[in-house]
Amino acid sequence: MSQVNPTAGRQEYCFATKAIHEGQEPDPSTGALITPIYQTSTFVLEELGKNKGYQYARTHNPTRSALEECLASLENAKYCLASASGLSAAATVINLLSAGDHVIVGEDVYGGVYRLFEKVFSRYGLTFTYIDGKDIDAIERAITPKTKLVWLESPTNPLLRLADLRKVGELTKSRGLIFAVDNTFATPYFQRPIELGADIVIHSTTKYISGHSDIIGGAVVTSNDELYEVLKFHNNAVGAVPGPFDCFLALRGVKTLALRMKEHQSNAFAVARFLEQHPGIEEVYYPGLESHPQYDLAREQMKGFGGVVACVVKGGIEAARDVVSNTKLFQLAESLGGVKSLICHPASMTHAPIPKEVREPLGIVDGLIRLSVGIEESEDLIRDLDAVLPRAKGFSNSNEKQLVGANA
16 A cells, blocks of 8 residues: 555556455555555654655545555556545646646536636636537647647536547647546546546546445546656645545445446446437437447447436426436436436536536537436336436327336
């Protein structure tokens, strides 16, 4: 559980094995199989200027170091810094910049990130330009002499759009820019952006990595030695770090990440295919569907397609409200990536910080709902949606029963 986590000397195991073993050797003092919760704020020095690797828990904690080493290994990266939330991880990355610097951002971005950029960091003299992350030419056109960072989600939240990470990586490298990718939706199981050219990967570990909707956390991952030293400084100086119990829970969750992602994807496929043929749905967004405009790119740069499905319900806000308010298994709540299925209305929930005149042209319309497909039985999840979607369209009871029966 060393606080230093480069890859030197690391045995190359497969993903599921690394998720269980990397950074998680038996406790050297007791032999405990599972990494303990080091619930302490400080560590006793052996003598002045000499410690056992840890001195103060804001800077380092053995439970946190174990999580960081494990997550770095899963991204095939050298370093990871755990953070108190996904947004604090984002703030750590933006702290690389100075007043006057310019950032290019994918326009289909999580509302909390938009709020952080526009309401917090813009006050410090940073500027942000929002572009279509799918369009490499649009990214290149947006570069100015003051541009320092390109920030993309892929897949995006909530419309599941992709950026060609390899092409963007080649562009940013040629122009001397930092390239950061939010990999929360794909997880390192399905996608590893550093291997495709990214300099930094961001995760909300609240989501799939912990996987049980019981913690808030984030992570910043990199293989760049210089960036790591600056990120580490800001992580410690600002102090938005996770407590040891949250790190313990994240480590517990990540052990089953490979198993869970397979099941999330299997269920998401079933739900997406069901929605695609449903008369109450206008459009379905899921990169694993052949109808997705970037299906070929998804197959090229991702190992799988994830567990989030978005769709537009016919009938606008009233129909969407009827759907999200009446499902039984899909729980109406923000967040995603847990074992329980969740449903949300992005326009009024996760993306409410984005003004309507900005979000609607992007496709975040009032009829859009986002499904975080859990690991329940897919047949039950489909029945749950089937029971409410016909009512949202005003079908008669007889039609509704026929549709439910046809899909049982």
